[in-house]
Amino acid sequence: MDFMASKQPENSLLGPEADSQRTLYPYVTGTSVVALKYKDGILMAADMGGSYGSTLRYKNVERMKAIGKHSLLGASGEISDFQEILRYLDDLILYDNMWDDGNSLGPKEVHNYLTRVMYNRRNKFNPLWNSLVLGGIKNGQKYLGTVSMIGVNFEDDHVATGFGNHLARPILRQEWHENLSFEDGVKLLEKCMRVLLYRDRSAINKLQIAKITEEGMTISQPYSLKTYWEFSAFENPTQGAVGSW
Amino acid sequence: MTKQQANWSPYDNNGGSCVAIAGADYCVIAADTRMSTGYNILTREYSKICKLADKCVMASSGFQADVKALQKQLAARHLIYQHQHNKQMSCPAMAQLLSNTLYYKRFFPYYSFNVLGGLDNEGKGCVFTYDAVGSYEKVGYSSQGSGSTLITPFLDNQLKSPSPLLLPAQDAVTPLGEAEAIDLIKTVFASASERDIYTGDKIEIVVVNADGIRREYMELRKD
Numbered sequence: 001m002d003f004m005a006s007k008q009p010e011n012s013l014l015g016p017e018a019d020s021q022r023t024l025y026p027y028v029t030g031t032s033v034v035a036l037k038y039k040d041g042i043l044m045a046a047d048m049g050g051s052y053g054s055t056l057r058y059k060n061v062e063r064m065k066a067i068g069k070h071s072l073l074g075a076s077g078e079i080s081d082f083q084e085i086l087r088y089l090d091d092l093i094l095y096d097n098m099w100d101d102g103n104s105l106g107p108k109e110v111h112n113y114l115t116r117v118m119y120n121r122r123n124k125f126n127p128l129w130n131s132l133v134l135g136g137i138k139n140g141q142k143y144l145g146t147v148s149m150i151g152v153n154f155e156d157d158h159v160a161t162g163f164g165n166h167l168a169r170p171i172l173r174q175e176w177h178e179n180l181s182f183e184d185g186v187k188l189l190e191k192c193m194r195v196l197l198y199r200d201r202s203a204i205n206k207l208q209i210a211k212i213t214e215e216g217m218t219i220s221q222p223y224s225l226k227t228y229w230e231f232s233a234f235e236n237p238t239q240g241a242v243g244s245w
Numbered sequence: 246m247t248k249q250q251a252n253w254s255p256y257d258n259n260g261g262s263c264v265a266i267a268g269a270d271y272c273v274i275a276a277d278t279r280m281s282t283g284y285n286i287l288t289r290e291y292s293k294i295c296k297l298a299d300k301c302v303m304a305s306s307g308f309q310a311d312v313k314a315l316q317k318q319l320a321a322r323h324l325i326y327q328h329q330h331n332k333q334m335s336c337p338a339m340a341q342l343l344s345n346t347l348y349y350k351r352f353f354p355y356y357s358f359n360v361l362g363g364l365d366n367e368g369k370g371c372v373f374t375y376d377a378v379g380s381y382e383k384v385g386y387s388s389q390g391s392g393s394t395l396i397t398p399f400l401d402n403q404l405k406s407p408s409p410l411l412l413p414a415q416d417a418v419t420p421l422g423e424a425e426a427i428d429l430i431k432t433v434f435a436s437a438s439e440r441d442i443y444t445g446d447k448i449e450i451v452v453v454n455a456d457g458i459r460r461e462y463m464e465l466r467k468d
Contacts, residue, residue, distance in 0.1 A: 024249055119310050122255050123353075150255055151310030154280055156288045165285050 026078035026129040028052050030063045031202040032164035033074035033133045034192045036176055037142045037157050038185035041213035042135030044074050045189040047197075048222055049204035056204060064210045066217040068093045071107040071136035072210055073114075076161040077149065078129035085128060088117060107136025107143040111153070119151030131161035136212055160192070163200040168192035182211070194225050256308050256356045257282055260443030261293055262392030263304035264430055265362035266404070267370030267385050271423045271454035274362040275430045276304040276390075277438070277465065279446040289446040289467065296458065298323055301336040301363035302451050303343070306390030307377070308356035315355045318346055336363035340373040340381060347379030354378050358389040363453050370418055370453075384409075385417030392437035392444040399433055423452065431463050438466045 035044035050058030145155035374387035
């Protein structure tokens with residue numbers, strides 16, 4: 001009887017057909033983002049790789065973007081979901097500007113917004129498959145926070161996503177200190193990115209470092225890190241090993 | 246074609262321990278400040294304690310995103326209560342609200358293990374302890390979270406609360422003074438940090454008494 005049947009709206013996630021609409025796994029992914037607070041603001045680094053499973057499909061992906069006047073967003077995980085998040089943030093910043101009231105959304109506000117978006121998507125079992133790093137400075141107050149795909153969020157003096165948590169955070173815990181100069185901050189980030197390059201198989205040697213200060217955001221041209229492969233053990237790897245081929 | 250199984254979990258355990266002890270005219274609520282995931286430490290300085298009302302403080306451990314959402318919900322509901330009743334919510338009232346809020350999501354729970362502490366309408370300390378879906382009771386002291394199995398037996402021994410089954414009902418509130426209760430808290434956390442990998446870094450201790458709310462910190466092992 002038709003009047004008994006309840007009709008789902010077209011875009012509902014209930015019912016068996018809707019399962020194909022939910023995110024099951026990521027396709028094109030970016031690897032770690034590392035960021036730290038320094039004297040004048042925030043420094044953030046990410047490589048430019050977009051992997052398609054184990055293939056290095058895209059080598060010119062900018063995984064860090066400026067948000068409004070005061071914030072910088074870096075993302076790892078599914079690239080298309082990152083682009084979707086940028087669209088949401090475009091709308092957010094647009095409406096903020098349209099108020100034309102002299103106020104502008106700071107990094108704390110943007111981070112809160114992103115946390116709510118990620119958590120609500122997780123509640124609907126259709127997550128945005130990203131780990132986000134949100135840094136910025138407003139009225140002299142530096143801010144650096146992170147949100148995961150299930151909504152776990154916190155702020156700290158240095159943060160990292162993915163492999164960065166395992167390889168970069170320990171270095172940062174040892175060597176980060178308050179009021180790093182720009183040069184020291186970049187050196188520290190490069191140290192972290194070099195370790196990631198050696199040890200994370202999805203990392204590529206083409207990275208950008210972005211900085212955000214009261215004056216605004218600047219992002220470096222893509223460049224590579226110097227690496228060293230001339231260890232003698234690599235030249236004749238099987239020399240000392242009995243029974244290897 | 247079988248239905249695809251999810252390869253991600255909507256839950257995570259960010260670890261940590263919470264304790265609360267009720268006294269005759271005070272209540273101490275404490276939690277460590279470590280936030281972890283798996284075998285990693287995410288941050289060493291994360292507060293698990295939230296002030297819900299003037300005389301009502303909650304400490305929660307478990308899945309941090311759910312804890313945050315729960316705290317926001319309660320804060321919002323408290324604001325509405327203040328608009329409608331022109332006063333702050335009492336601790337027992339907030340206790341009931343927390344239970345109802347948790348049960349509301351009985352079939353997709355907040356993965357949050359809470360202890361609520363504060364002063365009741367007569368100024369006496371009270372502690373309420375919860376599970377993830379809202380079942381709660383008023384107790385003299387409680388501990389929740391990853392270190393609770395290590396902490397609770399020690400509190401049982403030191404605080405020697407009377408059994409809740411006794412008749413006539415005996416007060417579960419401890420006769421210990423405020424300073425002694427705080428000392429006991431520091432001891433239990435130092436002990437729990439030795440063996441529980443998710444507890445450590447720092448304790449945040451919040452004391453609620455007639456003078457208001459004050460906060461204290463103590464360093465813990467960082468390993």
